[in-house]
Amino acid sequence: MTSRVDRTVGKNVSRVDGHAKVTGQAVYVDDLTTPGALFGGTVRSAVARGTLRGIRKDPSFDWTGITVVTAADIPGDNVVALIEDDQPLLAKDAIRHVYEPVALVACDDPVRLQQAIAAITLDVEPLPPVLSIEDAEAKKQIIYGKDNVQKRYVIEHELGGKTIDELILACDVVVTGRYAVHHQEQMYIEPQGMVAHWQEAGEGAEAGVGDGVHVTGSLQCPFYVHKAMKRAFALEGDRVHIGQAVTGGGFGGKEEYPSILAAHAALLSKVAGKPVRMIYGRKEDIEATTKRHPARIEITTGCTKAGELVALKVECAMDGGAYVTLTPVVLSRGILHAAGAYKWKHARIHGWAVATNTPPNGAFRGFGAPQTIWAIERHMDRIAEKLGKDPLTLRQQNLLAIGAVTVTGQTLTQSVGVVECIEKAVKSSDYFAKRAAYAKPSPAAGSRTRTRRGIGAAVFMHGAGFTGSGERRLKGKVQVDLEPGGRLRVRSASTDIGQGTETIFRQIAADAAELPFDTIEIETPNTSNVPDSGPTVASRTVMVVGSIVGKGAKMIADRVRASGTGDFATLADALLAREKKVSTLVEYEPPVAVQWNDDTYRGDAYPCYAWACDIAEVEVDLDTFETKVIGFWAAQDIGKAIHPIMCAGQVEGGTLQAIGWALYENLVMKDGHILNARMTNYVIPTSKDAPPFTTFLVEHPFSGGPSGAKGVGELPMDGGAPAIAAAVEQAIGALCNDLPLLPEDLFRAKSKSQVARS
Amino acid sequence: MIRFKVNGTVRETDAPPMARLLDVLRVPLGLTGTKEGCGEGECGACSVMLDGVPVNSCLVAVGQCEGREVVTVEGLAHGAELTPLQRAFIEDGGAQCGICTPGMLVAAEALLRRNTSPTDDDVRDAIAGNLCRCTGYQRIVDSIQAAAAAVRAKTSKASKASKAGGETGA
Numbered sequence: 001m002t003s004r005v006d007r008t009v010g011k012n013v014s015r016v017d018g019h020a021k022v023t024g025q026a027v028y029v030d031d032l033t034t035p036g037a038l039f040g041g042t043v044r045s046a047v048a049r050g051t052l053r054g055i056r057k058d059p060s061f062d063w064t065g066i067t068v069v070t071a072a073d074i075p076g077d078n079v080v081a082l083i084e085d086d087q088p089l090l091a092k093d094a095i096r097h098v099y100e101p102v103a104l105v106a107c108d109d110p111v112r113l114q115q116a117i118a119a120i121t122l123d124v125e126p127l128p129p130v131l132s133i134e135d136a137e138a139k140k141q142i143i144y145g146k147d148n149v150q151k152r153y154v155i156e157h158e159l160g161g162k163t164i165d166e167l168i169l170a171c172d173v174v175v176t177g178r179y180a181v182h183h184q185e186q187m188y189i190e191p192q193g194m195v196a197h198w199q200e201a202g203e204g205a206e207a208g209v210g211d212g213v214h215v216t217g218s219l220q221c222p223f224y225v226h227k228a229m230k231r232a233f234a235l236e237g238d239r240v241h242i243g244q245a246v247t248g249g250g251f252g253g254k255e256e257y258p259s260i261l262a263a264h265a266a267l268l269s270k271v272a273g274k275p276v277r278m279i280y281g282r283k284e285d286i287e288a289t290t291k292r293h294p295a296r297i298e299i300t301t302g303c304t305k306a307g308e309l310v311a312l313k314v315e316c317a318m319d320g321g322a323y324v325t326l327t328p329v330v331l332s333r334g335i336l337h338a339a340g341a342y343k344w345k346h347a348r349i350h351g352w353a354v355a356t357n358t359p360p361n362g363a364f365r366g367f368g369a370p371q372t373i374w375a376i377e378r379h380m381d382r383i384a385e386k387l388g389k390d391p392l393t394l395r396q397q398n399l400l401a402i403g404a405v406t407v408t409g410q411t412l413t414q415s416v417g418v419v420e421c422i423e424k425a426v427k428s429s430d431y432f433a434k435r436a437a438y439a440k441p442s443p444a445a446g447s448r449t450r451t452r453r454g455i456g457a458a459v460f461m462h463g464a465g466f467t468g469s470g471e472r473r474l475k476g477k478v479q480v481d482l483e484p485g486g487r488l489r490v491r492s493a494s495t496d497i498g499q500g501t502e503t504i505f506r507q508i509a510a511d512a513a514e515l516p517f518d519t520i521e522i523e524t525p526n527t528s529n530v531p532d533s534g535p536t537v538a539s540r541t542v543m544v545v546g547s548i549v550g551k552g553a554k555m556i557a558d559r560v561r562a563s564g565t566g567d568f569a570t571l572a573d574a575l576l577a578r579e580k581k582v583s584t585l586v587e588y589e590p591p592v593a594v595q596w597n598d599d600t601y602r603g604d605a606y607p608c609y610a611w612a613c614d615i616a617e618v619e620v621d622l623d624t625f626e627t628k629v630i631g632f633w634a635a636q637d638i639g640k641a642i643h644p645i646m647c648a649g650q651v652e653g654g655t656l657q658a659i660g661w662a663l664y665e666n667l668v669m670k671d672g673h674i675l676n677a678r679m680t681n682y683v684i685p686t687s688k689d690a691p692p693f694t695t696f697l698v699e700h701p702f703s704g705g706p707s708g709a710k711g712v713g714e715l716p717m718d719g720g721a722p723a724i725a726a727a728v729e730q731a732i733g734a735l736c737n738d739l740p741l742l743p744e745d746l747f748r749a750k751s752k753s754q755v756a757r758s
Numbered sequence: 759m760i761r762f763k764v765n766g767t768v769r770e771t772d773a774p775p776m777a778r779l780l781d782v783l784r785v786p787l788g789l790t791g792t793k794e795g796c797g798e799g800e801c802g803a804c805s806v807m808l809d810g811v812p813v814n815s816c817l818v819a820v821g822q823c824e825g826r827e828v829v830t831v832e833g834l835a836h837g838a839e840l841t842p843l844q845r846a847f848i849e850d851g852g853a854q855c856g857i858c859t860p861g862m863l864v865a866a867e868a869l870l871r872r873n874t875s876p877t878d879d880d881v882r883d884a885i886a887g888n889l890c891r892c893t894g895y896q897r898i899v900d901s902i903q904a905a906a907a908a909v910r911a912k913t914s915k916a917s918k919a920s921k922a923g924g925e926t927g928a
Contacts, residue, residue, distance in 0.1 A: 018848030021856030022840065022863060024791015024831035031790035189795045189803055189891055190857040248793070248857030249891050282796040498855025498892050645851040645897065652894030653854065679800035679889070687882040687895040695896075 008507040008517050009707045012645045016503045016522075017246070017496065029193040029218045029245040030279045037195065038067070039110045040268045040278035043103040043120045044288070048129035048357040048672030049143065050095045055103055058119035066116050067106040067272040074267060076234035080260055080323075081227050086144075087323035087360070089232055089263050095124055096143065097322035097359050098672040099287045101260070106268040106276050129357035129672055133296055133317050136354035143322075144355035150320045151328040153335050155601050157347040157407040164348035167311040171302025175383045179299070179375040180738040181721075183667040184292035184657075186364055187684050190248020192257060192289060193218050193279035196265035212239025213266045219258035220250045220495050221535035226527045228259035229266060243526035250497040251657070252363030255537050256325055257289045286677035290362030291667060293318040293330055293353070297338070297375035307387050309345075309398045312407070314338045316351040316372060321360035327353045330361075332467050334368030336605045337718070339407040340376035341418055341461045342398040347407040357672055363537060365654060366717035369462055370661070377458045377722030378737055381729070391726065392431065392457045396422060399459070410604045413593075415710065417637030417700030418611035422459060424635040424696040425613040431455060434617065438730055453630070455617045456726020458719035463606025464702075464711030465540045468596035471607075475587050476534035476545055480509070480552035482560065482582035483521070486569035488513060488553055491523040493533040494545045499713060500646040501541055505549050507642055508542075508706045512550035513557035515568065520553070531585060539610070539711025542642060544588055546706045552586040591704045608702040610710045612636040614655065614719035616691075620731040625743035625750070627663050627728055629689075634719075635696035639710035644697055651716045652693045658720025660685045666740045762823040764789070765833025775821025780804045782820045783830060791831040791860045795889070802888030805861035806830045812868045814887070831860035834867060842908040843867055843901070852901030854892035861888045866902045874909045876902070 020026040043055075055070060057063065071078050071092040078092060079085040091102045102122055107113040130136050136148040144150055159167065168174055194217035212235060219225060222242040229240045242262065247254065261278055269276040280288070295318045302311040316335060320327035335351035384391035400406065402416050426432065434455045465471050479491040490509050496502040506520040513520075523529055533545045559582065560568060563575045575582055596603035617631040634651050641647040664683045668675040676682045701708020725736040732746055734753035761770050764787060773782050783789045783806070792815055795801035799814040806815045807829040815828075834841050843866050846852060853859045862885055869876060869884035876884070881902045882895070890898060 012849070015848050015853065017856070018853055019840075021853045021859050022831075022844040022847050023835055024789070024860050026856055027790070028793070028857065030794070031784075187891055188855070188857075189801055189889060190793065190855070191795070247855065249855040251891070282798075500854070646854075649851045649854055649893050649897050652896045653890075653892045654894075656894035657891070678798065679796040680798055684889060684891060686887075686889060687885045687899070690882075690895040692878070693894060693896045 005514055005516050007511050009511045009642050010640070010644070012643060013503060013507060013517060015500060016506060026246045028190055028248055029195060029216065032195050032216060032245060034195050034275045034277060037275040037277045038106040038108050038268070038272055039113045040104060040106045040265055040276040041113045041117050042101045042264065043105065043117055043122065045091065045095045045098055045100040045102055045122060045124065047095060047124050047126045048098050048131065050124040050126040052091055052093055052095055052102065052122065052124055054123040056121045056123060061116065061119035065107060067268060068120070069104045069267055069271050070102070073271055074232055076232045079231060081231040082224070082256055082259065082325060083328060084324040087325065089260060097357050099359055101264065104264050104268050106272045131356055131358060131672055133294070133319050133354055136356050137317070143357060148354045150324050150353045150355050151331050152352040153332060153601060155335060155347065155349040155407055157344065157409065159346055159348065164311060164313045164346060167346045168300055168302035168313060171310050172305045173303050173386060174300065175379070175386050176300045177379045177382045177737060179297045179378050181295050181371045181374050182739050183294050184364060184661045184665055185286055185667055185682055186251040186253030187682070188249030188251060188253055190218055191280040191282055191285040192254065192261055194258065194261045194265040195275060195277045196262065196269040197275040198266060198269040212241060214241045215262045215266055216243040216245050217258060217262060218247045218254055219244055220254045220497055220537065222493055222495070222525050222527050223532045224256060224535055225259045225262045229263055232263045233266065241526060241528045244495050244524060247495060247497040251365045252367065252537065253289055254497065255363035255535065257362065282679060283677045286682065287674050288359065290325060290360055292364040293320065293327065293361040293368065293371065295371040297372060299375055299379045301379065301383060303383060307389055307394050307397050309342055312339055312344045312347040314349040318351070318353040318371065319356050319358070319361060320353040321356055321358050323360040325360045325362045327361065329467065330363070330368040332368070334372045336408065336463060336467060337369040338372035338376060340373060340380065341400055341459050341611065343400055343404050344407055349407065358669060365657065366714045367538065369714065370658065370718050370721065373460045373718045374722050374739065377460065378725060381726055390435065392426070395459045406605070408605045409602045415608050415639055415700045415702040416611060417698045418459065418461070418613070420698050421611055421613040421635040421637050424698065425615045425633045428694055429455070429615040429617065429631065429633040431457060431615050450623055451619050451621050452731045453617065453619045454727040454730030455615065456723050456730060457613060457615045458723040458726065459613050460719040461609040461611045462539060462711065462715040462718055463609050464543050465607050466538050468598060468605060471544060471588060471590045474534045476548065477531040477585055477587050478533055478545060478548045478552050479531050479583060479585045480556050482556050482572055482576060484573060484576060486560065486572035487519045487521060488515065488556055489521045489523055490549055490553065491530040492545055492549060493525050493530050494541045495525050495536045497536065499650060500643060504542060504642045504646065505546065508546050508550045509553035513553040515557060539713040539715065542709050543705040543711050546709065547704065548586040548588050550706045552584050555584045555586070556582065607704050608710050610636065610638050610712065610715045612715055612719055614723040616723040616727045618724065618727040618731055620728060620746065625746040627741065629659060629691040629724065632691040633694045634716065635698055636715055637698035637700050638712040639702045639705050640699050640708035641697040642707065642709055647697050647712050648695045650712045651695050654714070654716025655693065655720045656685050656690050658717050659724055662721040662724045662739060662741050664689065666742055760820055760824050762825060763827040765829055771820060773820055775819060777820045778816055779818040779820045779823060780815040783815060789830050789832050793857050793860060795857065800889065802861045802865065803858050805864040805888060807864055807868060810868065810871065812865045831863055834863060841867070842905040843870065846901040846905040846908070850901040850904050851893065851897030858888055858890045862890065862898060870906055870909060874906050874913065876906060878903070
C-alpha cells in the first residue's frame with residue numbers, strides 16, 4: 001500500500017515551538033502575567049542537622065501585608081509524596097540538611113519579601129552532622145533507619161554455589177580498582193519556578209477554570225506534582241490542576257523537585273488568598289534543588305590471560321543525601337549498568353545508598369548509570385593495562401551481542417548496534433593510529449613540548465524505559481481526539497522541555513495516521529486535560545509514550561476511514577456530527593516477552609538498550625594541567641532517529657554535560673554548605689570549551705518502539721567522562737580513577753604517580 | 759524619567775536610574791523575551807544590543823540607556839519576516855529548550871552585522887558569553903554558519919542583480 005501523505009519520521013521537519021522561541025514569544029513561568037500575584041520566598045535552615053526549637057519573627061519589623069506559613073498550616077500530610085514519606089514539605093521538628101525549608105513568606109513587594117525573610121530567625125539546636133558516604137557508613141550518628149542505609153540491592157549471576165571472591169581468585173588475572181564520582185548540578189539555564197492560584201468553589205469566574213488549586217510551572221512530570229499536591233492538601237484529584245509552562249531545560253532536575261515548589265506556592269496562595277509566584281534565583285536554585293548522586297565504586301575482576309572476562313564483583317555506595325527522594329530507583333539503574341556493555345560468566349553486584357545531612361540527591365540525566373559506567377569503563381582500562389592490550393581491543397573482545405546473556409540473565413534478542421558504533425567512531429577519529437602515535441614517549445628532556453595529546457574511548461549502553469517491571473506498573477496512557485476538519489489532538493503528559501517532544505509526537509502521529517504533519521495538534525500538558533502517560537524521564541518518551549501516540553492516532557484515523565468513502569476531513573466531520581466525541585484512550589502494554597522479578601532482581605532489566613562508542617581526543621598543558629578537548633566522536637545506536645537533527649542535539653548536549661562533569665564542574669561543600677552556588681564559580685562548559693562534535697546516529701531498530709526507535713535522552717551522558725579520562729591518562733601518564741579532573745586534580749595525580757615511580 | 763529607544767520605538771520609564779535594564783524591559787515594558795538565568799552576567803540569557811553592542815541587561819542600569827538604542831529578541835525580526843538567524847535556529851537545531859535562544863540570537867546578530875564570513879572560532883568567540891546547557895553548542899555554531907551563508911547568498915544575489923541591472927542600463 002502506498003502512503004497517503006509524505007512520511008515525516010526520519011526527516012528534519014521544522015521545530016513546531018521554534019517560531020515562539022526565536023521571537024521571544026514563548027511563555028516560560030517567569031513570563032506569566034498574574035495580576036495581583038504576591039511574591040513568595042523561603043526561610044531555610046543554615047545548619048546541617050539539628051532540632052528546630054522555634055521560629056521567631058522580629059517584633060521590630062513591620063509585618064503588615066506579609067503572609068508567613070509554617071508546617072502547622074499544611075492542611076494534609078506534611079510529606080513530599082514520592083517513594084518514601086520521609087521528607088516534609090516544611091521542617092517541623094528535625095532539620096536534616098542546610099537549606100531545608102522551614103517557613104514560607106509572601107508579600108506584594110520583592111524587596112520587602114527579602115527583608116521579611118531576613119527578619120525570621122530559626123532557633124535550631126545543632127546535632128553532629130553526617131556529611132559523607134564514609135561518615136554514614138561509620139554509623140557514629142544514625143540519621144536514617146538503623147544503619148543509615150536508604151536502599152540496598154544485590155544482583156547475583158551464575159555463582160553456582162561459590163562466592164564471587166572464589167570465582168575471581170580462580171582466574172589467571174585479577175584486577176582491583178576503586179573509583180569515585182562527585183556531585184553534579186543540572187544547571188538548566190531557566191531556574192525553577194511555579195505560579196499557584198487557589199480558587200475556592202464558586203470563585204472560578206473564568207470559563208473552564210475549575211475550583212481547587214491551579215499551579216503552572218517549569219516541570220517535567222505534571223502527575224508527580226499532582227500526586228504530591230493531593231496528599232499535601234488532602235484534596236481529590238479533580239481539584240488539583242497542574243500545568244506546564246514552556247520549560248527551559250530539566251535534565252532530571254525538574255523531575256521530582258517541582259512537587260515541593262508547587263506545594264509551597266500553593267500553600268502561600270491558600271493562606272494569603274491571592275495568586276503567588278515563586279521563582280528561584282540561581283543561588284537558591286543551586287542550593288535547594290537536587291544533584292547527581294556522588295558514588296564510590298570498588299570493582300574486582302578475574303579474566304583469562306588472553307583477555308576474556310570471567311568474573312565481576314562490584315561494591316557500589318551512593319550518597320542519597322538527607323531524604324530518600326528517587327534514590328532507590330537511581331541506585332537500581334546504577335547497579336543494572338554496572339557490568340557495562342560486556343559479557344561476564346559470573347557476577348555479583350552489590351549497591352547501597354546511604355543518608356547524609358546534605359541536600360537530597362535526585363534525578364539527573366543518566367540516573368545512576370553515569371556513575372557505574374564511569375567505574376566499569378575506567379576498570380576496563382585498568383585490565384587492559386595489566387594485560388598489555390589496547391583498551392578498545394579488550395572491549396571489542398568481550399562485547400555483549402545478540403544471543404548473549406547479561407548479568408541479570410537477560411538474553412539479548414534484537415537491536416544491539418554496538419559493533420557498528422565502534423567501527424564508525426574508530427574510523428572517523430583514526431583512533432588506533434592516534435593512540436599509537438600519542439603513546440610514544442616525549443622528546444628528550446630539554447626539548448619537551450608544553451602540551452601532550454591523548455585519545456581515549458568508552459563503550460556503553462543505556463536501558464530505555466523504566467527499570468524492570470516499572471512500565472507494567474505505570475500503565476502509561478495517551479488520549480487521541482478527533483477534531484473538526486479531520487484534525488487529531490494528542491493528549492499526553494509527556495512534556496517538551498527542549499528535547500522536541502511536541503515535534504516528534506506530531507511526526508509519529510502523522511505517519512501512523514497517514515495524515516499531514518500539520519493536522520496533528522499536541523495538547524500542552526495539564527493534569528486536567530491529559531491522561532497520565534507516566535513521567536518525562538528514563539529515555540521513555542519516544543519509545544514508550546511515542547508508541548501509544550502512534551497507536552492511538554492510527555486507531556482514530558482508521559475509524560474515520562472505515563466510516564465511509566470520501567476525503568478524510570469530510571468523513572471526520574460527518575463522524576463527529578453523528579457521535580459528538582470521537583476519542584480513544586490507549587494504554588501502554590510492555591512486550592509480553594519482557595519479564596522481570598523484583599525479588600530476585602533477575603530477568604529483563606529493560607525492554608532494550610541503546611548502545612554507543614565515544615572517543616575523545618584531548619590536549620593537556622603540562623604546566624597548567626588545563627585540558628582542551630580537541631575532538632569528540634560519538635556513535636550512538638538509538639534504533640531509529642525520528643528527527644535526526646534533534647537526536648544529534650541530544651547526543652551532543654548530553655555529551656557536553658558529561659565533559660563538563662569530568663573537566664569543569666565541581667560542587668564544593670563544607671559542613672553541608674555549598675560554597676559555589678553561582679554560575680560564576682560552578683563552571684559549566686562554554687562554546688569555547690566545547691569540542692567540535694562528530695556524531696553518528698546508528699539505527700538498529702527495536703521492534704517495540706515507533707519505527708524502531710529506542711531511547712536517546714540519557715545515553716549520551718554515560719560515556720563522555722570515561723572517554724575523556726582515558727584520553728587525559730594517555731596525555732599525562734597518571735591514573736584518573738576519580739572525578740573531577742580539574743587542573744589541580746591532574747597536578748596531584750601526576751605528582752603522586754611520579755612519587756610512586758621514584 | 760528616562761527616555762530610550764527600544765526596538766525602534768521611543769519608550770519612557772520612571773524606574774529608578776539604578777534599576778536593572780533587564781527588569782525594566784521585562785516588567786513595565788512587557789518584553790519578556792529577554793530572560794534571567796543568573797543575574798550576575800555569566801549566562802548571557804539576558805543579552806540585548808545597546809547601540810549595536812551585545813550587553814548583559816542584568817548588569818546595565820537603566821539610567822545608562824538614556825538617549826540610547828536597545829534591541830531585544832522581539833526587535834530582531836522585520837515584522838512577520840524572521841531573520842536568517844531566527845530561521846536557522848528553528849531549522850538547524852540551534853534552539854532546544856529556548857531559554858538561551860534570545861541571548862544567543864542577539865550575540866549572533868551582532869557578529870553577523872560585522873562579519874558575514876566568520877570562521878567557527880569566530881562564532882564560538884562571539885557566543886562565549888552565552889551559556890547553553892542543551893545543545894553542546896555544535897548545532898548553534900552550525901545554525902549561525904547557515905545563517906551567515908544565507909546572508910552572503912542574499913548579498914551576492916543582490917549585488918549580481920544590481921550589476922545586471924547596471925549593465926542593462928548601460
